[in-house]
Amino acid sequence: MRIEVDIALQNNLFLQALLLGAGIGVLYDFFRLLRIILPAKIVLVFIQDVIFWVITAVATFLFMLVQNGGVIRGYLLIAELAGALIYYFTLGALFIGVSRWIAEKIRKTCSFIFIKLIKPLVNIVKTPVVYLVKSTRKLINDNKLAKKSKKKSKQITKSA
Numbered sequence: 001m002r003i004e005v006d007i008a009l010q011n012n013l014f015l016q017a018l019l020l021g022a023g024i025g026v027l028y029d030f031f032r033l034l035r036i037i038l039p040a041k042i043v044l045v046f047i048q049d050v051i052f053w054v055i056t057a058v059a060t061f062l063f064m065l066v067q068n069g070g071v072i073r074g075y076l077l078i079a080e081l082a083g084a085l086i087y088y089f090t091l092g093a094l095f096i097g098v099s100r101w102i103a104e105k106i107r108k109t110c111s112f113i114f115i116k117l118i119k120p121l122v123n124i125v126k127t128p129v130v131y132l133v134k135s136t137r138k139l140i141n142d143n144k145l146a147k148k149s150k151k152k153s154k155q156i157t158k159s160a
Helices: 008-037 042-069 074-159
Strands: none
Touching: 008 042, 008 074, 042 074
């Protein structure tokens, strides 16, 4: 039995696996970007990690199934890992650096807007609202006291 190896096909599969790995790196950066923008509790991070690994496993499985007839080859898994690492340490590092810078600028802008615009408006609205709440509470308490004193005066007049 003679096994024929098509080197061009193997090279093509290797390059495709590198690209798949880079795509997985982009997906990972998407989750890292979510964590930068919206810091999450450990449970949410765990759920995000599970989602990432499920998507990665399905992508790898489908790649092996469609491109290589379902045959799992170690060099394709290594190429996938290499593609992810190459992306992570080149474009990924640049992407996350820029994303952090943009996120920080957005946070500072939102903080400035809140401090300079929204907070004064809240204080302007807050003063009359607090006055109304306090006045209403006072009226309610005065009304309760009036009812109690009426009740006591009725009891006193009944007993006399």
